Amino acid sequence: MTAFELIRALAHDAAIGIVVTDPMIEPPGPIILYANAAFSRLVGRELDEIVGRSPRFMQGKETRRETLDVFHRALAAGERFHSYLANYRGGGTKYRAEIDCRSLRTADGHIENFVSFEREVIRRLGRPAGSASGRYEPTSVSNDALTGVLRALGVFKRA
Numbered sequence: 001m002t003a004f005e006l007i008r009a010l011a012h013d014a015a016i017g018i019v020v021t022d023p024m025i026e027p028p029g030p031i032i033l034y035a036n037a038a039f040s041r042l043v044g045r046e047l048d049e050i051v052g053r054s055p056r057f058m059q060g061k062e063t064r065r066e067t068l069d070v071f072h073r074a075l076a077a078g079e080r081f082h083s084y085l086a087n088y089r090g091g092g093t094k095y096r097a098e099i100d101c102r103s104l105r106t107a108d109g110h111i112e113n114f115v116s117f118e119r120e121v122i123r124r125l126g127r128p129a130g131s132a133s134g135r136y137e138p139t140s141v142s143n144d145a146l147t148g149v150l151r152a153l154g155v156f157k158r159a
């Protein structure tokens, strides 16, 4: 069983948005191969509008190019990308996504897929915090079984 097959088997009912792409970084890639129901709710589109496209369709005017360049370089280097991006729902409303994206490798180290864990965050009220993770908080907190497993894997935690 590949890592992708394992994720697909477990992610279906997860409360966190989970999306898997092919390993192609340059357009038309990365192509979305799988997204769970929570991802569909997060981005406000049906799964059949999501699968087969590049995640770039969520970007818009206020998506920072500098952050996308960091994202691109992390993908090219096979490194984790954990940051916050302004994205847009099907209906055009903007939301802020926390994105924790990692590469999935074969036993010999070859990148097979990318997987990203995504959730909506809002700006924390009150005193501005020094770091991005202190500036934002998730709009909802889930406690399903997979969320516990992902927490143990450090998803959404700073390295």
Ligand SMILES: Cc1cc2nc3c(=O)[nH]c(=O)nc-3n(C[C@H](O)[C@H](O)[C@H](O)COP(=O)(O)O)c2cc1C
Pocket (backbone or CB within 6 Å): 019, 020, 021, 025, 026, 027, 029, 030, 054, 055, 056, 058, 059, 063, 068, 069, 071, 072, 075, 085, 087, 097, 099, 101, 114, 115, 116, 118
């Ligand atoms: C698994 C995965 C999930 C991604 N999810 C998002 C996303 O939710 N929002 C977004 O704006 N970009 C997302 N991206 C990033 C874009 O697909 C693209 O890599 C990014 O725009 C940088 O590349 P570019 O400089 O060629 O545009 C994701 C990429 C991968 C591999």
